[in-house]
Amino acid sequence: MSRRSVFHTWILASVSPVALLPLNPDELLSTTRAVRKRLDFDKPVPDELIRECVSLAMQSPSGSNSMTMQFIIVKDEAKRKAIGAVYRECFSQYQAMDGVYIRTIDKGDAVLNQQQQRSADSADYLGDHMGDAPVLVIPCNVGGRTEAAGGLGMMASSVMANILPAMWSFMLAARARGMGTAWTTVHLMMEQQVADILGIPFDTVQQVCLSPLAFTKGTDFKAAIRPDAETIIHWDKW
Ligand SMILES: Cc1cc2nc3c(=O)[nH]c(=O)nc-3n(C[C@H](O)[C@H](O)[C@H](O)COP(=O)(O)O)c2cc1C
Structure with missing residues:
Protein backbone atom coordinates (compact mmCIF):
# COMPACT_ATOMS: atom_id res chain seq x y z
CA MET A 1 0.00 0.00 0.00
CA SER A 2 1.36 3.48 -0.84
CA ARG A 3 2.11 5.95 1.95
CA ARG A 4 -0.79 8.05 0.70
CA SER A 5 -3.34 5.30 0.97
CA VAL A 6 -1.90 4.27 4.34
CA PHE A 7 -2.65 7.79 5.59
CA HIS A 8 -6.11 7.85 4.09
CA THR A 9 -6.87 4.44 5.57
CA TRP A 10 -5.65 5.65 8.94
CA ILE A 11 -7.64 8.88 8.89
CA LEU A 12 -10.83 7.12 7.86
CA ALA A 13 -10.43 4.08 10.05
CA SER A 14 -9.07 5.71 13.18
CA VAL A 15 -11.47 5.95 16.04
CA SER A 16 -10.51 9.11 17.82
CA PRO A 17 -10.63 8.95 21.64
CA VAL A 18 -12.92 12.02 21.49
CA ALA A 19 -15.66 13.17 19.13
CA LEU A 20 -14.81 16.21 17.05
CA LEU A 21 -16.58 19.41 18.11
CA PRO A 22 -19.45 20.38 15.79
CA LEU A 23 -17.60 23.34 14.24
CA ASN A 24 -17.70 24.21 10.56
CA PRO A 25 -14.38 25.31 8.99
CA ASP A 26 -15.10 29.03 9.46
CA GLU A 27 -16.08 28.51 13.10
CA LEU A 28 -12.92 26.49 13.70
CA LEU A 29 -10.75 29.19 12.11
CA SER A 30 -12.42 32.05 13.99
CA THR A 31 -12.61 30.50 17.47
CA THR A 32 -9.15 28.98 17.87
CA ARG A 33 -7.93 31.37 20.56
CA ALA A 34 -4.86 31.61 22.76
CA VAL A 35 -6.22 29.58 25.69
CA ARG A 36 -4.55 30.09 29.04
CA LYS A 37 -6.90 30.43 32.03
CA ARG A 38 -9.31 27.82 30.67
CA LEU A 39 -6.76 25.03 30.30
CA ASP A 40 -7.71 21.99 32.36
CA PHE A 41 -4.42 21.05 34.02
CA ASP A 42 -5.94 18.01 35.75
CA LYS A 43 -7.26 16.09 32.74
CA PRO A 44 -4.74 13.86 30.97
CA VAL A 45 -4.37 14.17 27.20
CA PRO A 46 -4.29 10.78 25.40
CA ASP A 47 -1.21 10.20 23.21
CA GLU A 48 -3.50 9.11 20.38
CA LEU A 49 -5.03 12.59 20.19
CA ILE A 50 -1.57 14.16 19.98
CA ARG A 51 -0.65 11.76 17.15
CA GLU A 52 -3.80 12.77 15.28
CA CYS A 53 -2.95 16.47 15.61
CA VAL A 54 0.62 15.87 14.40
CA SER A 55 -0.57 13.72 11.48
CA LEU A 56 -2.92 16.49 10.37
CA ALA A 57 -0.17 19.09 10.85
CA MET A 58 2.01 17.07 8.46
CA GLN A 59 -0.43 17.93 5.67
CA SER A 60 0.84 21.54 5.73
CA PRO A 61 3.13 22.89 3.00
CA SER A 62 6.92 22.67 3.17
CA GLY A 63 9.69 24.11 1.02
CA SER A 64 10.71 21.67 -1.73
CA ASN A 65 8.30 19.21 -0.07
CA SER A 66 11.14 18.63 2.41
CA MET A 67 8.98 18.10 5.51
CA THR A 68 11.57 19.25 8.01
CA MET A 69 9.00 20.02 10.71
CA GLN A 70 9.41 18.27 14.06
CA PHE A 71 7.22 18.29 17.17
CA ILE A 72 8.64 17.84 20.63
CA ILE A 73 5.91 16.68 22.97
CA VAL A 74 6.84 17.09 26.61
CA LYS A 75 4.82 15.07 29.11
CA ASP A 76 7.52 14.35 31.69
CA GLU A 77 6.67 16.38 34.80
CA ALA A 78 10.23 17.32 35.77
CA LYS A 79 10.95 18.58 32.24
CA ARG A 80 7.66 20.50 32.09
CA LYS A 81 8.45 22.19 35.38
CA ALA A 82 11.98 23.04 34.23
CA ILE A 83 10.65 24.54 30.98
CA GLY A 84 7.95 26.34 32.99
CA ALA A 85 10.67 27.94 35.12
CA VAL A 86 12.52 29.14 32.00
CA TYR A 87 9.24 30.49 30.63
CA ARG A 88 8.52 32.33 33.91
CA GLU A 89 11.97 33.95 33.87
CA CYS A 90 11.62 35.04 30.23
CA PHE A 91 8.08 36.25 30.83
CA SER A 92 9.21 38.50 33.66
CA GLN A 93 11.85 40.03 31.34
CA TYR A 94 9.12 40.55 28.73
CA GLN A 95 6.88 42.26 31.32
CA ALA A 96 9.58 44.93 31.68
CA MET A 97 9.54 45.70 27.94
CA ASP A 98 7.41 48.82 27.67
CA GLY A 99 5.58 48.96 24.35
CA VAL A 100 6.22 45.26 23.71
CA TYR A 101 4.58 43.66 26.77
CA ILE A 102 0.94 43.06 25.87
CA ARG A 103 -0.37 45.19 28.79
CA THR A 104 1.50 48.29 27.63
CA ILE A 105 0.08 48.41 24.10
CA ASP A 106 -2.54 51.15 23.71
CA LYS A 107 -5.12 50.17 21.11
CA GLY A 108 -6.59 53.71 21.04
CA ASP A 109 -10.11 52.48 21.80
CA ALA A 110 -11.79 51.81 25.16
CA VAL A 111 -13.34 48.48 24.19
CA LEU A 112 -10.15 47.21 22.55
CA ASN A 113 -8.07 48.39 25.52
CA GLN A 114 -10.33 46.45 27.85
CA GLN A 115 -9.88 43.34 25.71
CA GLN A 116 -6.12 43.96 25.69
CA GLN A 117 -6.02 44.10 29.51
CA ARG A 118 -7.98 40.83 29.71
CA SER A 119 -5.48 39.23 27.33
CA ALA A 120 -2.67 40.60 29.50
CA ASP A 121 -4.23 39.05 32.63
CA SER A 122 -4.46 35.77 30.76
CA ALA A 123 -0.84 36.01 29.54
CA ASP A 124 0.37 36.81 33.09
CA TYR A 125 -1.46 33.70 34.32
CA LEU A 126 0.31 31.49 31.79
CA GLY A 127 3.59 33.14 32.81
CA ASP A 128 3.14 31.47 36.20
CA HIS A 129 1.54 28.22 35.02
CA MET A 130 3.15 27.05 31.77
CA GLY A 131 4.76 24.08 33.51
CA ASP A 132 1.40 22.98 34.96
CA ALA A 133 -0.06 22.05 31.56
CA PRO A 134 -0.21 18.26 31.11
CA VAL A 135 1.60 18.58 27.77
CA LEU A 136 3.97 21.16 26.31
CA VAL A 137 4.47 21.29 22.56
CA ILE A 138 7.59 22.71 20.95
CA PRO A 139 7.50 22.78 17.16
CA CYS A 140 10.94 22.89 15.56
CA ASN A 141 12.55 23.00 12.18
CA VAL A 142 15.49 20.71 11.53
CA GLY A 143 18.36 21.46 9.15
CA GLY A 144 19.56 24.94 9.97
CA ARG A 145 18.80 28.14 11.82
CA THR A 146 17.51 31.49 10.58
CA GLU A 147 20.69 33.14 11.95
CA ALA A 148 22.67 31.06 9.43
CA ALA A 149 20.55 32.40 6.57
CA GLY A 150 23.00 35.34 6.30
CA GLY A 151 20.25 37.94 6.08
CA LEU A 152 18.72 36.20 3.08
CA GLY A 153 14.98 36.73 3.41
CA MET A 154 14.15 33.75 1.26
CA MET A 155 16.20 31.35 3.39
CA ALA A 156 15.01 32.74 6.73
CA SER A 157 11.38 32.70 5.58
CA SER A 158 11.75 29.14 4.36
CA VAL A 159 13.14 27.91 7.68
CA MET A 160 10.17 29.48 9.50
CA ALA A 161 7.51 28.54 6.97
CA ASN A 162 8.59 24.90 7.08
CA ILE A 163 7.11 24.70 10.56
CA LEU A 164 4.78 27.64 11.31
CA PRO A 165 1.85 26.50 9.09
CA ALA A 166 2.21 22.99 10.53
CA MET A 167 1.98 24.31 14.08
CA TRP A 168 -1.13 26.34 13.27
CA SER A 169 -2.69 23.20 11.77
CA PHE A 170 -1.79 21.36 14.98
CA MET A 171 -3.57 24.04 17.00
CA LEU A 172 -6.67 23.90 14.82
CA ALA A 173 -6.73 20.12 15.07
CA ALA A 174 -6.39 20.39 18.85
CA ARG A 175 -9.28 22.87 19.06
CA ALA A 176 -11.45 20.53 16.96
CA ARG A 177 -10.77 17.86 19.60
CA GLY A 178 -11.73 20.06 22.57
CA MET A 179 -8.18 21.03 23.48
CA GLY A 180 -6.61 24.44 23.88
CA THR A 181 -3.21 25.82 22.91
CA ALA A 182 -1.47 29.19 23.09
CA TRP A 183 1.25 30.37 20.74
CA THR A 184 4.10 31.74 22.87
CA THR A 185 7.59 32.85 21.93
CA VAL A 186 9.13 34.50 25.01
CA HIS A 187 11.09 31.36 25.99
CA LEU A 188 13.11 31.83 22.80
CA MET A 189 15.03 34.52 24.73
CA MET A 190 16.51 31.48 26.51
CA GLU A 191 16.11 28.91 23.73
CA GLN A 192 19.45 27.26 24.52
CA GLN A 193 18.32 26.47 28.10
CA VAL A 194 15.24 24.65 26.82
CA ALA A 195 17.39 22.90 24.19
CA ASP A 196 19.61 21.66 27.02
CA ILE A 197 16.63 20.39 29.07
CA LEU A 198 15.36 18.39 26.09
CA GLY A 199 18.65 17.42 24.41
CA ALA A 223 -14.37 35.14 17.42
CA ALA A 224 -12.13 38.04 18.53
CA ILE A 225 -12.58 41.67 17.51
CA ARG A 226 -10.24 42.22 14.59
CA PRO A 227 -9.69 45.09 12.14
CA ASP A 228 -11.90 45.04 9.09
CA ALA A 229 -10.24 43.14 6.23
CA GLU A 230 -10.45 46.21 4.01
CA THR A 231 -8.08 48.10 6.36
CA ILE A 232 -5.24 45.64 5.73
CA ILE A 233 -5.77 44.67 2.10
CA HIS A 234 -3.63 46.47 -0.49
CA TRP A 235 -5.37 46.05 -3.81
CA ASP A 236 -2.85 45.94 -6.66
CA LYS A 237 -0.29 48.22 -4.89
CA TRP A 238 0.99 49.02 -1.37
C1 LIG B 1 4.46 35.56 17.38
C2 LIG B 1 3.58 35.40 18.60
C3 LIG B 1 4.15 35.42 19.84
C4 LIG B 1 3.35 35.28 20.98
N1 LIG B 1 3.96 35.19 22.20
C5 LIG B 1 3.19 35.00 23.29
C6 LIG B 1 3.82 34.78 24.56
O1 LIG B 1 5.04 34.71 24.67
N2 LIG B 1 3.02 34.58 25.63
C7 LIG B 1 1.65 34.57 25.53
O2 LIG B 1 0.97 34.38 26.55
N3 LIG B 1 1.03 34.75 24.34
C8 LIG B 1 1.78 34.95 23.23
N4 LIG B 1 1.18 35.07 22.01
C9 LIG B 1 -0.30 35.01 21.91
C10 LIG B 1 -0.90 36.38 21.64
O3 LIG B 1 -0.85 37.16 22.81
C11 LIG B 1 -2.36 36.19 21.17
O4 LIG B 1 -2.35 35.49 19.95
C12 LIG B 1 -3.04 37.52 20.96
O5 LIG B 1 -3.17 38.20 22.18
C13 LIG B 1 -4.43 37.35 20.36
O6 LIG B 1 -5.19 36.49 21.15
P1 LIG B 1 -6.02 35.32 20.45
O7 LIG B 1 -5.01 34.48 19.73
O8 LIG B 1 -6.71 34.60 21.54
O9 LIG B 1 -6.94 35.97 19.50
C14 LIG B 1 1.94 35.17 20.85
C15 LIG B 1 1.38 35.12 19.58
C16 LIG B 1 2.18 35.20 18.46
C17 LIG B 1 1.56 35.08 17.10
Whole structure:
Protein backbone atom coordinates (compact mmCIF):
# COMPACT_ATOMS: atom_id res chain seq x y z
CA MET A 1 0.00 0.00 0.00
CA SER A 2 1.36 3.48 -0.84
CA ARG A 3 2.11 5.95 1.95
CA ARG A 4 -0.79 8.05 0.70
CA SER A 5 -3.34 5.30 0.97
CA VAL A 6 -1.90 4.27 4.34
CA PHE A 7 -2.65 7.79 5.59
CA HIS A 8 -6.11 7.85 4.09
CA THR A 9 -6.87 4.44 5.57
CA TRP A 10 -5.65 5.65 8.94
CA ILE A 11 -7.64 8.88 8.89
CA LEU A 12 -10.83 7.12 7.86
CA ALA A 13 -10.43 4.08 10.05
CA SER A 14 -9.07 5.71 13.18
CA VAL A 15 -11.47 5.95 16.04
CA SER A 16 -10.51 9.11 17.82
CA PRO A 17 -10.63 8.95 21.64
CA VAL A 18 -12.92 12.02 21.49
CA ALA A 19 -15.66 13.17 19.13
CA LEU A 20 -14.81 16.21 17.05
CA LEU A 21 -16.58 19.41 18.11
CA PRO A 22 -19.45 20.38 15.79
CA LEU A 23 -17.60 23.34 14.24
CA ASN A 24 -17.70 24.21 10.56
CA PRO A 25 -14.38 25.31 8.99
CA ASP A 26 -15.10 29.03 9.46
CA GLU A 27 -16.08 28.51 13.10
CA LEU A 28 -12.92 26.49 13.70
CA LEU A 29 -10.75 29.19 12.11
CA SER A 30 -12.42 32.05 13.99
CA THR A 31 -12.61 30.50 17.47
CA THR A 32 -9.15 28.98 17.87
CA ARG A 33 -7.93 31.37 20.56
CA ALA A 34 -4.86 31.61 22.76
CA VAL A 35 -6.22 29.58 25.69
CA ARG A 36 -4.55 30.09 29.04
CA LYS A 37 -6.90 30.43 32.03
CA ARG A 38 -9.31 27.82 30.67
CA LEU A 39 -6.76 25.03 30.30
CA ASP A 40 -7.71 21.99 32.36
CA PHE A 41 -4.42 21.05 34.02
CA ASP A 42 -5.94 18.01 35.75
CA LYS A 43 -7.26 16.09 32.74
CA PRO A 44 -4.74 13.86 30.97
CA VAL A 45 -4.37 14.17 27.20
CA PRO A 46 -4.29 10.78 25.40
CA ASP A 47 -1.21 10.20 23.21
CA GLU A 48 -3.50 9.11 20.38
CA LEU A 49 -5.03 12.59 20.19
CA ILE A 50 -1.57 14.16 19.98
CA ARG A 51 -0.65 11.76 17.15
CA GLU A 52 -3.80 12.77 15.28
CA CYS A 53 -2.95 16.47 15.61
CA VAL A 54 0.62 15.87 14.40
CA SER A 55 -0.57 13.72 11.48
CA LEU A 56 -2.92 16.49 10.37
CA ALA A 57 -0.17 19.09 10.85
CA MET A 58 2.01 17.07 8.46
CA GLN A 59 -0.43 17.93 5.67
CA SER A 60 0.84 21.54 5.73
CA PRO A 61 3.13 22.89 3.00
CA SER A 62 6.92 22.67 3.17
CA GLY A 63 9.69 24.11 1.02
CA SER A 64 10.71 21.67 -1.73
CA ASN A 65 8.30 19.21 -0.07
CA SER A 66 11.14 18.63 2.41
CA MET A 67 8.98 18.10 5.51
CA THR A 68 11.57 19.25 8.01
CA MET A 69 9.00 20.02 10.71
CA GLN A 70 9.41 18.27 14.06
CA PHE A 71 7.22 18.29 17.17
CA ILE A 72 8.64 17.84 20.63
CA ILE A 73 5.91 16.68 22.97
CA VAL A 74 6.84 17.09 26.61
CA LYS A 75 4.82 15.07 29.11
CA ASP A 76 7.52 14.35 31.69
CA GLU A 77 6.67 16.38 34.80
CA ALA A 78 10.23 17.32 35.77
CA LYS A 79 10.95 18.58 32.24
CA ARG A 80 7.66 20.50 32.09
CA LYS A 81 8.45 22.19 35.38
CA ALA A 82 11.98 23.04 34.23
CA ILE A 83 10.65 24.54 30.98
CA GLY A 84 7.95 26.34 32.99
CA ALA A 85 10.67 27.94 35.12
CA VAL A 86 12.52 29.14 32.00
CA TYR A 87 9.24 30.49 30.63
CA ARG A 88 8.52 32.33 33.91
CA GLU A 89 11.97 33.95 33.87
CA CYS A 90 11.62 35.04 30.23
CA PHE A 91 8.08 36.25 30.83
CA SER A 92 9.21 38.50 33.66
CA GLN A 93 11.85 40.03 31.34
CA TYR A 94 9.12 40.55 28.73
CA GLN A 95 6.88 42.26 31.32
CA ALA A 96 9.58 44.93 31.68
CA MET A 97 9.54 45.70 27.94
CA ASP A 98 7.41 48.82 27.67
CA GLY A 99 5.58 48.96 24.35
CA VAL A 100 6.22 45.26 23.71
CA TYR A 101 4.58 43.66 26.77
CA ILE A 102 0.94 43.06 25.87
CA ARG A 103 -0.37 45.19 28.79
CA THR A 104 1.50 48.29 27.63
CA ILE A 105 0.08 48.41 24.10
CA ASP A 106 -2.54 51.15 23.71
CA LYS A 107 -5.12 50.17 21.11
CA GLY A 108 -6.59 53.71 21.04
CA ASP A 109 -10.11 52.48 21.80
CA ALA A 110 -11.79 51.81 25.16
CA VAL A 111 -13.34 48.48 24.19
CA LEU A 112 -10.15 47.21 22.55
CA ASN A 113 -8.07 48.39 25.52
CA GLN A 114 -10.33 46.45 27.85
CA GLN A 115 -9.88 43.34 25.71
CA GLN A 116 -6.12 43.96 25.69
CA GLN A 117 -6.02 44.10 29.51
CA ARG A 118 -7.98 40.83 29.71
CA SER A 119 -5.48 39.23 27.33
CA ALA A 120 -2.67 40.60 29.50
CA ASP A 121 -4.23 39.05 32.63
CA SER A 122 -4.46 35.77 30.76
CA ALA A 123 -0.84 36.01 29.54
CA ASP A 124 0.37 36.81 33.09
CA TYR A 125 -1.46 33.70 34.32
CA LEU A 126 0.31 31.49 31.79
CA GLY A 127 3.59 33.14 32.81
CA ASP A 128 3.14 31.47 36.20
CA HIS A 129 1.54 28.22 35.02
CA MET A 130 3.15 27.05 31.77
CA GLY A 131 4.76 24.08 33.51
CA ASP A 132 1.40 22.98 34.96
CA ALA A 133 -0.06 22.05 31.56
CA PRO A 134 -0.21 18.26 31.11
CA VAL A 135 1.60 18.58 27.77
CA LEU A 136 3.97 21.16 26.31
CA VAL A 137 4.47 21.29 22.56
CA ILE A 138 7.59 22.71 20.95
CA PRO A 139 7.50 22.78 17.16
CA CYS A 140 10.94 22.89 15.56
CA ASN A 141 12.55 23.00 12.18
CA VAL A 142 15.49 20.71 11.53
CA GLY A 143 18.36 21.46 9.15
CA GLY A 144 19.56 24.94 9.97
CA ARG A 145 18.80 28.14 11.82
CA THR A 146 17.51 31.49 10.58
CA GLU A 147 20.69 33.14 11.95
CA ALA A 148 22.67 31.06 9.43
CA ALA A 149 20.55 32.40 6.57
CA GLY A 150 23.00 35.34 6.30
CA GLY A 151 20.25 37.94 6.08
CA LEU A 152 18.72 36.20 3.08
CA GLY A 153 14.98 36.73 3.41
CA MET A 154 14.15 33.75 1.26
CA MET A 155 16.20 31.35 3.39
CA ALA A 156 15.01 32.74 6.73
CA SER A 157 11.38 32.70 5.58
CA SER A 158 11.75 29.14 4.36
CA VAL A 159 13.14 27.91 7.68
CA MET A 160 10.17 29.48 9.50
CA ALA A 161 7.51 28.54 6.97
CA ASN A 162 8.59 24.90 7.08
CA ILE A 163 7.11 24.70 10.56
CA LEU A 164 4.78 27.64 11.31
CA PRO A 165 1.85 26.50 9.09
CA ALA A 166 2.21 22.99 10.53
CA MET A 167 1.98 24.31 14.08
CA TRP A 168 -1.13 26.34 13.27
CA SER A 169 -2.69 23.20 11.77
CA PHE A 170 -1.79 21.36 14.98
CA MET A 171 -3.57 24.04 17.00
CA LEU A 172 -6.67 23.90 14.82
CA ALA A 173 -6.73 20.12 15.07
CA ALA A 174 -6.39 20.39 18.85
CA ARG A 175 -9.28 22.87 19.06
CA ALA A 176 -11.45 20.53 16.96
CA ARG A 177 -10.77 17.86 19.60
CA GLY A 178 -11.73 20.06 22.57
CA MET A 179 -8.18 21.03 23.48
CA GLY A 180 -6.61 24.44 23.88
CA THR A 181 -3.21 25.82 22.91
CA ALA A 182 -1.47 29.19 23.09
CA TRP A 183 1.25 30.37 20.74
CA THR A 184 4.10 31.74 22.87
CA THR A 185 7.59 32.85 21.93
CA VAL A 186 9.13 34.50 25.01
CA HIS A 187 11.09 31.36 25.99
CA LEU A 188 13.11 31.83 22.80
CA MET A 189 15.03 34.52 24.73
CA MET A 190 16.51 31.48 26.51
CA GLU A 191 16.11 28.91 23.73
CA GLN A 192 19.45 27.26 24.52
CA GLN A 193 18.32 26.47 28.10
CA VAL A 194 15.24 24.65 26.82
CA ALA A 195 17.39 22.90 24.19
CA ASP A 196 19.61 21.66 27.02
CA ILE A 197 16.63 20.39 29.07
CA LEU A 198 15.36 18.39 26.09
CA GLY A 199 18.65 17.42 24.41
CA ILE A 200 17.85 19.41 21.25
CA PRO A 201 20.92 19.97 19.02
CA PHE A 202 20.76 23.78 19.09
CA ASP A 203 22.89 24.45 15.97
CA THR A 204 20.71 22.47 13.59
CA VAL A 205 17.28 22.41 15.20
CA GLN A 206 15.43 25.70 15.71
CA GLN A 207 12.52 25.97 18.14
CA VAL A 208 9.85 28.37 16.92
CA CYS A 209 7.37 28.52 19.76
CA LEU A 210 6.10 26.82 22.89
CA SER A 211 2.48 25.93 23.53
CA PRO A 212 0.63 24.33 26.40
CA LEU A 213 -1.77 21.58 25.34
CA ALA A 214 -4.73 20.62 27.53
CA PHE A 215 -8.44 20.02 27.32
CA THR A 216 -10.34 23.28 27.71
CA LYS A 217 -12.82 24.08 30.46
CA GLY A 218 -15.86 24.38 28.24
CA THR A 219 -15.58 24.53 24.47
CA ASP A 220 -17.44 27.77 23.70
CA PHE A 221 -14.89 30.23 22.36
CA LYS A 222 -15.79 33.37 20.44
CA ALA A 223 -14.37 35.14 17.42
CA ALA A 224 -12.13 38.04 18.53
CA ILE A 225 -12.58 41.67 17.51
CA ARG A 226 -10.24 42.22 14.59
CA PRO A 227 -9.69 45.09 12.14
CA ASP A 228 -11.90 45.04 9.09
CA ALA A 229 -10.24 43.14 6.23
CA GLU A 230 -10.45 46.21 4.01
CA THR A 231 -8.08 48.10 6.36
CA ILE A 232 -5.24 45.64 5.73
CA ILE A 233 -5.77 44.67 2.10
CA HIS A 234 -3.63 46.47 -0.49
CA TRP A 235 -5.37 46.05 -3.81
CA ASP A 236 -2.85 45.94 -6.66
CA LYS A 237 -0.29 48.22 -4.89
CA TRP A 238 0.99 49.02 -1.37
C1 LIG B 1 4.46 35.56 17.38
C2 LIG B 1 3.58 35.40 18.60
C3 LIG B 1 4.15 35.42 19.84
C4 LIG B 1 3.35 35.28 20.98
N1 LIG B 1 3.96 35.19 22.20
C5 LIG B 1 3.19 35.00 23.29
C6 LIG B 1 3.82 34.78 24.56
O1 LIG B 1 5.04 34.71 24.67
N2 LIG B 1 3.02 34.58 25.63
C7 LIG B 1 1.65 34.57 25.53
O2 LIG B 1 0.97 34.38 26.55
N3 LIG B 1 1.03 34.75 24.34
C8 LIG B 1 1.78 34.95 23.23
N4 LIG B 1 1.18 35.07 22.01
C9 LIG B 1 -0.30 35.01 21.91
C10 LIG B 1 -0.90 36.38 21.64
O3 LIG B 1 -0.85 37.16 22.81
C11 LIG B 1 -2.36 36.19 21.17
O4 LIG B 1 -2.35 35.49 19.95
C12 LIG B 1 -3.04 37.52 20.96
O5 LIG B 1 -3.17 38.20 22.18
C13 LIG B 1 -4.43 37.35 20.36
O6 LIG B 1 -5.19 36.49 21.15
P1 LIG B 1 -6.02 35.32 20.45
O7 LIG B 1 -5.01 34.48 19.73
O8 LIG B 1 -6.71 34.60 21.54
O9 LIG B 1 -6.94 35.97 19.50
C14 LIG B 1 1.94 35.17 20.85
C15 LIG B 1 1.38 35.12 19.58
C16 LIG B 1 2.18 35.20 18.46
C17 LIG B 1 1.56 35.08 17.10
